[in-house]
Amino acid sequence: KQEVTQIPAALSVPEGENLVLNxxxxxxxxxxxxxxxxxxxxxxxxxLLIQSSQREQTSGRLNASLDKSSGRSTLYIAASxxxxxxxxxxxxxxxxxxxxxxxxxxxxxxx
Amino acid sequence: SAVISQKPSRDICQRGxxxxxxxQVDSQVTxxxxxxxxxxxxxxxxxxxxxxxxxxxxxxxxxxxxxxSRPNLTFSTLTVxxxxxxxxxxxxxxxxxxxxxxxxxxxxxxxxxVL
Numbered sequence: 001k002q003e004v005t006q007i008p009a010a011l012s013v014p015e016g017e018n019l020v021l022n023x024x025x026x027x028x029x030x031x032x033x034x035x036x037x038x039x040x041x042x043x044x045x046x047x048l049l050i051q052s053s054q055r056e057q058t059s060g061r062l063n064a065s066l067d068k069s070s071g072r073s074t075l076y077i078a079a080s081x082x083x084x085x086x087x088x089x090x091x092x093x094x095x096x097x098x099x100x101x102x103x104x105x106x107x108x109x110x111x
Numbered sequence: 112s113a114v115i116s117q118k119p120s121r122d123i124c125q126r127g128x129x130x131x132x133x134x135q136v137d138s139q140v141t142x143x144x145x146x147x148x149x150x151x152x153x154x155x156x157x158x159x160x161x162x163x164x165x166x167x168x169x170x171x172x173x174x175x176x177x178x179x180s181r182p183n184l185t186f187s188t189l190t191v192x193x194x195x196x197x198x199x200x201x202x203x204x205x206x207x208x209x210x211x212x213x214x215x216x217x218x219x220x221x222x223x224x225v226l
Binding site: 031032034036041042043044045046049089091093098099101102103104 | 115117121152153154155156201203205213214215216217218219220222
């Protein structure tokens with residue numbers, strides 16, 4: 001059974017800092033991994049999707065990497081801004097063709 | 112990206128009543144899903160809404176408690192029945208588009224509080 005874990009659960013950084021969010025999954029047989037952003041009380045916004053055959057994807061200040069063999073994905077945020085404050089969730093699409101979501105990392109960027 | 116309209120955005124309901132949540136998408140989609148996010152928790156899949164037939168429920172979720180309809184490719188409803196305080200959660204509609212398979216798009220969510 002696929003399990004997805006995100007560390008740390010919460011993170012507070014000063015504005016301008018580069019940071020890395022971690023996502024681990026127990027079953028390496030995934031179709032893809034997707035990163036989302038969720039603002040308080042709101043739905044999810046898709047940030048990046050990495051197919052199982054890819055190593056990384058980039059969008060603006062965001063870069064997501066995928067290492068299936070080690071069961072890990074990272075989301076790198078460059079030059080963080082207060083507007084980046086949100087909860088970041090990763091989700092793995094596994095063999096049952098269902099997305100399994102991580103527990104999220106709550107990010108706060110201080111001005 | 113798909114435009115997903117989810118209504119209501121929030122509601123406060125009395126114990127024992129029901130709430131129906133609507134999800135309308137601006138284009139045809141292949142898959143529609145309903146998720147629950149309990150306070151401080153991650154997302155749990157309730158069911159896959161199937162067009163013109165009964166939804167496919169995940170373990171721990173039953174049709175009597177969470178009846179779902181999907182009359183066409185762009186619309187679905189989720190009803191949460193016989194409400195109890197334990198049903199207080201955010202309920203999220205999610206879709207997979209025909210031209211962007213495997214990528215999930217989400218509605219803005221419905222925040223339900225049960226008194």
